Amino acid sequence: MKNVFIFTVIGLLFLSCKPEEKRTDYIINGDASGVYNGVRAYLKEKDRTGRERIVDTAVVVNEKFTFTGKVDIPKPSVISINSVNGNLNFMLENSVIDISIDKANISQSQVSGSASQTDFDAYNQGYAKLKKESVDLQNELRNIHRQLSSGSSEQLQSKKDSLTDLFTAIRQKEQDYPLNFTRTNTDSYYSLVIIEREINKKNANIKDYQEAFNNLNSELQSSAAGLYIKANLTTLMVAFEAKSRVDIGKIAPNFEAPTPEGKTVSLNDIKGKVTIIDFWAAWCGPCRRENPNVVNIYNKYHSQGLEIIGVSLDGTRSQKDPKQAWVNAIEQDKLSWTQVSNLSYFLDPVAQLYNIQAIPAVFILDAEGKIAAKNLRGNALEAKVKELLAL
Template identity: 45%
Template sequence: MKKLLPIILIGIMMSSCQKEVRTDYIIEGTAKDVYNGIRVYLNELDQRGRPVPVDTAIVLNGSFTFNGKVPYPKLYFLTMNGSPGRIPLMIENTKMTLDVDKKILSNSILSGSDSHDLLHEFNTTLNKIKEDLNTVSKNYSDAQFLRDSVNMKSDKVVLEKLQEKLANYPFDFIEEHSNSNTVLEIFQSQLRVANADYPKIKTLFDNLDQSVKITQKGITIKSIIEQTIAKIEAQKNTAIGAIAPPFSAPDPEGKELAISEVYSKGKITIIDFWAAWCGPCRRENPNLVKIYDQYHDKGLEIIGVSLDGRRGQQNPKEAWIKAIEDDKLTWNHVSNLTYFDKIAQSYNVNAIPAMFILDDKGAIIAKNLRGKALELKVAELLN
């Protein structure tokens, strides 16, 4: 029995050292020298990046408290009346303490959240790389000004290494911490980077822990990645010289018509994405009628792809056919009557009117022309 007693005591001590498991969070804040009654806000960012308060606390005797629940560790931003700026906080269901610096909110310290510690580690390292990069960039510029070839050469080597380090660090960090919800915030920042490497981003996302991917934020990021990759592919598929993506859709009589059936009949073919509800499209139609009447006998074909079927249209097919008749559009027409459908997506069409000119083999030879520019291009190709 005497031998068992130390083992029991050790077990009790070990269990008491484990982090408390909670299903809610509590943030105990201290705000030194802040007047009673000052309001503190916990905010989420909306789709435009604007803060939206989700909870409010009032400072009393230098203290305030937030209580709540999160489905998974989430990023919030704390603001306080009378203090500029905001504090990023990774909140998770645990007990946390927050020491607020009212003069410089960014100097405030949150303790108790592993997710927040991880985000802080990432930002600290990232900022250090940026500082080093700025220093070396200045040194390189100074060496260029002084025509110091020796330092120019050495600074350039360091500069290139730091640039590579800066580009790779977010990806390396995500890969190292693939089981943490914190990396979703880093993913989101990478999605805003110009010319982001989306295939690499997708691979990293696919390798995340399943528990991270199935969160609402994970699902949203996955959707953005997939939509952006599809858009990139569509841009490649509709570049000048590319073979136009194939498609077929019902004509006004319900018969399927393929784009290949149209461009094979003429020397050039205009694909015109439009809709009965689209004012700019309807204003462009007289110009198209004029061009078609003038050049159809010389080998011009047109196929109108209607994007009617948007929410609120009472009878999309009726509106489509009436617009064809009213505007005297005597060429080929097709529509799935489902607004910006798969055809529009495959051509990376996000706004209408949008036009593509194909040769008799289906290769794209011009696009995004309207008015006089379209007329001149058709004349150049057929005269």
């Protein structure tokens, strides 16, 4: 009897130590207090463009509804209910998920039972806190501005400066918040969601998000979403590096290209105290209209150290004789500075080196060959040349 008892205890201990199997399906238990019988609830998923697609429909019975199914990986999803305003955004994963619907404000409904939902909530709560601090500071600043408009004081001005610094700092925290979340939550599927969302925003720092992705655990990186994001990051990184190569403050990359006479000339050959790289073409109307201004600037400041190199993107299929069109435009517009072109349209290697997507495009270099400004025209271009020449 004693032996039976011992084996029973050992068996129970063995079973209790056995790891819980990973669930392969989800059950959503919805508690919809105040919602009438027969009202439909909808489970939707969001595609990568943010558009919603109905995945399943349930009918509310006795203020309850249920959804069941499977997902490959945790993903952002939406629940909406007829007669209830708004949507509930949440993270759907293979688990038992309990949702208590707030009929008055469905976005504030309580969701539990999903690890990725916990991260989703933590992210949104942290961001909301930063947003509130930002709004509160902005309101304080507006109040001080109103007081200063009716009479300045040293104390008010000092408080305004202090609040401005705090406001700037909190706005920077807001901007950095998504990236910092992914850096500190390397096991979270919601970090994948954030990375995918942020890298598709304008001016996203692709390099930082590439590093954040590389720091995620191997399961996340090798998931279907992870592999998609990895491929997307690789493509975006190429474009990011091309763009950042010619950012303001960087040394302008050297290049070589042929003149109309066939002589190869490099950027380094013609650099002056100030150098303008002017991407243009005979077929480009805005370029041609800006040329008289560039001619005027060159004639005024060339003797004081200004140099220009024009890079033509002639070579379109519509041009019967691209080189002749290029040469004719040089003569007609009286462009007396160095001109080069591979006559390869936007496939010109110099255009690709400088990430040229449209023309006219202008780069202004200082005496060290650093890019000091880009895409200035008219009076703004002349003012920058004068500034760099210290005139």
